[in-house]
Amino acid sequence: MTDPILRVEGLKTHFTTERGVVKAVDGVDFEIPRGGILGMVGESGSGKSVTGLSILRLLGTPSAKIVGGRIVFDGEELLAKSEREMRAIRGARISMVFQNAMTSLDAFFTIGDLLVEVIRLHQRVTRKEAVERAVRALERVHIPEPARRLKNYPHELSGGQRQRVVIALALACEPDLLIADEPTTALDATVQKQIIELLLELNAELGTAILMVTHDFGVVAKLCRTVAVMYAGRIVERGDMETVLSAPRHPYTQALMRSVPRLRAEGAGGNGEDPRRARLFEIGGAPPVPIELGVGCAFAPRCVRATEDCRSADPPTAGFGGSHQAVCHLYAENGREMQHAGT
Template identity: 50%
Template sequence: MEEQYLLKVDNLHTHFFTKTGVVKAVDGVSFSIRSGETLGIVGESGSGKSITALSIMKLVPNPPGRIVEGAIYYNGEDLMSKSEKQMRRIRGNKLSMIFQDPMTSLNPVFTIGRQLVETVRAHRDLSKRQAEARAIELLTLVGIPDPKQRLKNYPHEFSGGMRQRVMIAMALACDPELLIADEPTTALDVTVQAQILELLKRLQEELGMAIIMITHDLGVVAEICDRVMVMYAGRQVEFTNRIALFDHPKHPYTWGLLDSIPKMEKEKRRLQAIAGHPPDLRYLPQGCYFADRCKQATEECKMHEPTLTKLDDHHLVRCLLYEDIKVEST
């Protein structure tokens, strides 16, 4: 490995063992992220993007979920071999995560101050007073006005956007090197979303952390991601940089996603919807998982499973359409 990666995920398989069958939520995902970079993971509900994130943090609820295969390297260290105790030291310190819903991630019966101080002291050996000073510093960092007073407030006294800022402050408590943001703006209004995206961009510049941005909104991807991984039914179907994703999308699913977004142009065109719906992860079809909904699909697609093909240095795609190209070029 020539290049230094902050985090490298190799052939990750996370399955859920339920009464009605094995749900292959994440089924062979590999990627890596450098420090200071923003990686986007895009996909619809059930595509496995959140489970990928939880797997990295080793927070997959077990049972029923289990990482059945794969390796996760953080700064060269294998996270899979870490004990829960060791993981606790890494979580929050080096790797941090923010969640979609700031309403349910904060405890309603404790003040923001108490929750922030608790987080800070869980990871750092600080006195109560020092931790409080750090909490004020953090709230200032995420742009909450009058932080000293706000420490005494309860979560319900904050608006949605403010709560998400508090969550971000908490995640930043120990200057993490990697922040995993799981749909951080989905529950927010568009003007507040703009504020939070600006905030994340600013924090990344100031603190130099890497961000994994999980989202279903390609607009958000276009806004802040350097590289993008598109997921479908637990697998990556396309992986490339931001410009190539929007200018030269290769996978029919990515085309479909881009076409489904209503464009705000003067001329109205009918939306190009992707027919059907994603497959049941318990009963995955043979061949390409997207074949049922794909306009390009041939008989071949329903028989053979496509592999992740490298088109060029920064473009991977999982589709039979491109497998020939690989043969020609190699």
């Protein structure tokens, strides 16, 4: 086994606010093999974007601090790097498609200006060569007539094409790792599918590893080989996609999966309901604001299977064979289901 391209260990990113310390990411571990695709899924506020931004050290506000952990990229500790060293890595070796990137493409620059700028920032090439590379970058994401498109402004493109341009920008320097934060969320279902297919194709063609961040289990199911489910700043379940899809263990993962109509329609956890009638999130209660979370499992207040233990002690990590793990009081460390009185 070769080294993974990215290994995150015990990552903690906290915000100091007037209301207290927001533990947005609170002890997260995962790794992505070279060329691999990991899906990170969870509801709004679970800490997905903060995890991605921490990897690139792009948390600008002074209230944000990485208070613990390691981020090892291609064998090197990113947390030990200077800002100057990080600048050489961002966009060149690790790229990010930011949440809402599509709407934030700078309206006053042409697609060509944007691409040439990012290429020349990281690669010593002439303007002419940079333009040629820009054309290739657009070809790669299947923008028709790429040379002509370079002269267009972002608002002259459709939503799907804009998102392709965002991906072309992120991959212009052929990074080893792409962090894609909700890259399909604002798109309709057909375009969403095309973007997922594009990401899979680019992953195969360029060997770019992908950290796919989304609240949509359906997107993760189609794209990712492995999955990490986040809740309140922690990973509560992880494993191979197929294993987790066929036998989700954490009640939160089960609820997330039940809430995706497409997964139901395709059979995983399906029960023959009309998928069109399914609401996207039907988990009762609201996700917690991770301020001074008390003891016990953070999901307990919303969990239909919660017991006294869940409210009073931190949940243990249970292994179910291979890389499949869940952090939940319902299971013993060897994965055996516990018999709780009253459940």
